[in-house]
Amino acid sequence: MIPRRRMVAPARHDQLARLASFAAAAAAEVGFDDLQINRIELAVDEACSNIIDHAYDGQSGEIAIEISGERNHHVLIIIIDQGKPFDPDSVQEYVPTASLDDAKVGGLGLHLMRQTMDQVCFEFGVPGVGNRLTMQKFVRGR
Amino acid sequence: MEISVKPLKQVDIVKVSGRIDSATAPEFDNALKGLLDRGRRKIVIDCEGLEYVSSAGLRAMLAALKAAKSNGGNVVLAQANERVRDTLALVGFQTLFLQYTDIVDAVDSF
Numbered sequence: 393m394i395p396r397r398r399m400v401a402p403a404r405h406d407q408l409a410r411l412a413s414f415a416a417a418a419a420a421e422v423g424f425d426d427l428q429i430n431r432i433e434l435a436v437d438e439a440c441s442n443i444i445d446h447a448y449d450g451q452s453g454e455i456a457i458e459i460s461g462e463r464n465h466h467v468l469i470i471i472i473d474q475g476k477p478f479d480p481d482s483v484q485e486y487v488p489t490a491s492l493d494d495a496k497v498g499g500l501g502l503h504l505m506r507q508t509m510d511q512v513c514f515e516f517g518v519p520g521v522g523n524r525l526t527m528q529k530f531v532r533g534r
Numbered sequence: 535m536e537i538s539v540k541p542l543k544q545v546d547i548v549k550v551s552g553r554i555d556s557a558t559a560p561e562f563d564n565a566l567k568g569l570l571d572r573g574r575r576k577i578v579i580d581c582e583g584l585e586y587v588s589s590a591g592l593r594a595m596l597a598a599l600k601a602a603k604s605n606g607g608n609v610v611l612a613q614a615n616e617r618v619r620d621t622l623a624l625v626g627f628q629t630l631f632l633q634y635t636d637i638v639d640a641v642d643s644f
Contacts, residue, residue, distance in 0.1 A: 405555070405557035408556055408557055408588075409553055409555060409557070412555075426617065427616060427620050430617040430620065430621065431620070433586065434588060434621060434624075437555055437556075437588045438588060441555070441588070441589070441590065444556070445556070486625070488626025488627075488629075489626065489629075490629040490630070492599065492603060492630055495600070495630060497589070497592070497596055497597075500592060500593065500625060503624075503625065504589055504621075504624060507625075
């Protein structure tokens with residue numbers, strides 16, 4: 393196991409690099425390689441960007457991130473906010489395309505989270521918690 | 535993120551380094567839009583020092599590509615590291631953007 397760690401940051405874009413690097417340090421301890429660490433940074437960045445832009449929608453708030461894991465096996469990342477819930481199924485699915493005319497950017501963040509992590513689970517309005525996003529990635533996963 | 539624009543005769547090289555995320559993407563987006571608004575439409579994004587790009591940066595790249603191509607130009611990428619190339623591939627952008635390992639080749643592509 394790696395030591396469980398927690399960080400709370402103001403829900404602002406200027407905190408994204410801090411949040412991503414907090415996750416990157418834990419991922420390195422688990423034993424992910426550089427490309428996979430980049431993918432974990434992407435998932436955390438996209439998740440927190442969505443929270444800032446949509447859940448808090450310009451209002452002030454906090455983002456809590458908790459990370460645990462097992463060396464050479466997996467990392468578990470839980471991100472909690474107290475903003476507005478949203479329905480992930482309502483977000484237009486991003487479909488990669490070879491045609492520039494068809495290329496759209498809706499759902500790009502959610503697509504990246506699902507492409508980079510093995511499990512992505514949204515829960516909204518959890519009593520006593522708030523909105524909780526749980527993401528897991530295995531060292532031998534995607 | 536650090537950004538600088540080097541204008542050549544026909545081509546502009548936009549050199550970007552550091553991290554492009556939602557905090558820094560607006561500045562990157564403005565640099566690209568500034569060129570396009572002035573009628574410049576042949577752009578090389580020099581990614582040599584680029585460590586990281588999130589969807590916010592990818593959106594800016596795609597918007598610039600669409601604007602340049604609709605005007606008969608193009609936006610190409612040069613010297614992207616493995617992390618950035620992996621991110622581009624995750625969203626299928628490797629089929630939309632020409633990528634060069636050498637900056638001279640990127641400029642000569644126009």
